[in-house]
Amino acid sequence: MLHSNLLRLVARGGPKRWMSTTTKLTSVEVNDKTGIATLTLNRPPVNSQNVQLLVDLQSSIGEIESNKSRGLILTSACSNVFSAGLDILEMYNTDEERLRTIWTELQNAWIALYGSSLPTAAAINGHAPAGGCLLATACEYRVMLPKRLIGLNETQLGIIAPKWLMSGFLNVLPQRVAERALTQGRLFTTEEALAEGLVDEIANTKEEALEKCAAFIGSFTKVNPLARSLTKLQFRAENIKEFEKIRKKDVEDFVALASRPEVQKGMGIYLENLKKKSKK
Numbered sequence: 001m002l003h004s005n006l007l008r009l010v011a012r013g014g015p016k017r018w019m020s021t022t023t024k025l026t027s028v029e030v031n032d033k034t035g036i037a038t039l040t041l042n043r044p045p046v047n048s049q050n051v052q053l054l055v056d057l058q059s060s061i062g063e064i065e066s067n068k069s070r071g072l073i074l075t076s077a078c079s080n081v082f083s084a085g086l087d088i089l090e091m092y093n094t095d096e097e098r099l100r101t102i103w104t105e106l107q108n109a110w111i112a113l114y115g116s117s118l119p120t121a122a123a124i125n126g127h128a129p130a131g132g133c134l135l136a137t138a139c140e141y142r143v144m145l146p147k148r149l150i151g152l153n154e155t156q157l158g159i160i161a162p163k164w165l166m167s168g169f170l171n172v173l174p175q176r177v178a179e180r181a182l183t184q185g186r187l188f189t190t191e192e193a194l195a196e197g198l199v200d201e202i203a204n205t206k207e208e209a210l211e212k213c214a215a216f217i218g219s220f221t222k223v224n225p226l227a228r229s230l231t232k233l234q235f236r237a238e239n240i241k242e243f244e245k246i247r248k249k250d251v252e253d254f255v256a257l258a259s260r261p262e263v264q265k266g267m268g269i270y271l272e273n274l275k276k277k278s279k280k
């Protein structure tokens with residue numbers, strides 16, 4: 001027993017505090033009829049993105065790509081939240097090595113989704129601030145439930161979203177709208193997001209959102225898959241190239257920023273306020 005546990009730890013590259021649980025935080029379900037895979041984020045209450053969720057997300061994307069699914073729909077098992085973005089608790093009061101791992105896995109998860117050759121869609125069945133918006137805008141199509149919020153609110157938190165993190169956002173919004181939204185740290189309501197083009201459709205239920213995403217993926221049935229994916233990747237190649245150039249430095253920039261005492265203090269205050277709000 002001890003021996004097999006040890007072997008498992010060695011296989012994972014040694015014990016890691018923030019990867020202590022072995023239960024997967026994502027699940028994949030492939031529809032037999034359509035061949036479309038639904039990838040569900042399942043870290044209640046708000047799918048905040050800790051290292052394990054980000055690693056599991058990458059592994060699920062890999063699984064979907066290798067099982068020859070026709071497309072990928074990203075959604076959430078939480079009733080009112082798609083994803084609350086990075087897990088602030090994991091970034092708070094921690095060491096540099098852990099911050100490095102968090103950011104590296106965020107980068108890895110983003111590039112796995114943004115650079116996927118499969119058709120991708122997000123069924124946004126709840127709020128999607130910051131890192132939640134990042135995942136949604138890495139997909140090619142977005143369907144969102146009414147009266148939820150989506151956007152990159154980093155400046156409201158006193159932090160800066162690096163260029164690669166804005167890529168998906170900039171792909172779907174006109175430069176002028178994106179610049180204003182990012183500098184304001186604006187969260188769009190679903191209805192505003194639809195009007196600006198940040199989401200493509202509104203659905204009244206999660207099931208309806210999944211159906212609309214499946215219909216989007218189904219629209220490629222008669223298109224040659226290789227021609228489709230190469231065309232998609234041509235559109236994304238410039239952003240991917242820029243990202244690859246700076247990805248190592250970007251990790252170090254994040255570690256330096258997130259470990260600054262005033263940033264750590266800000267995180268603490270933000271967490272306290274979140275907790276106060278949730279107790280009301």
Ligand SMILES: CC/C=C\C/C=C\C/C=C\CCC/C=C/C(=O)SCCNC(=O)CCNC(=O)[C@H](O)C(C)(C)COP(=O)(O)OP(=O)(O)OC[C@H]1O[C@@H](n2cnc3c(N)ncnc32)[C@H](O)[C@@H]1OP(=O)(O)O
Nearest residue numbers: 048084085086087088089127130131157159258274275278
């Ligand atoms: C503040 C960060 C500061 C510094 C980071 C430093 C450097 C970073 C540099 C660049 C980074 C840019 C890239 C991306 C960044 C991010 O993603 S940061 C995270 C930003 N996320 C948010 O601002 C969202 C915060 N959450 C909410 O607004 C709301 O929770 C919600 C609208 C998503 C959902 O609302 P409700 O359904 O009402 O749920 P509650 O608010 O009651 O929350 C339930 C429970 O969950 C805890 N929680 C919520 N969000 C997070 C989170 N992101 N991380 C950790 N924990 C979170 C909340 O405190 C409640 O906990 P309990 O009180 O029940 O224990």
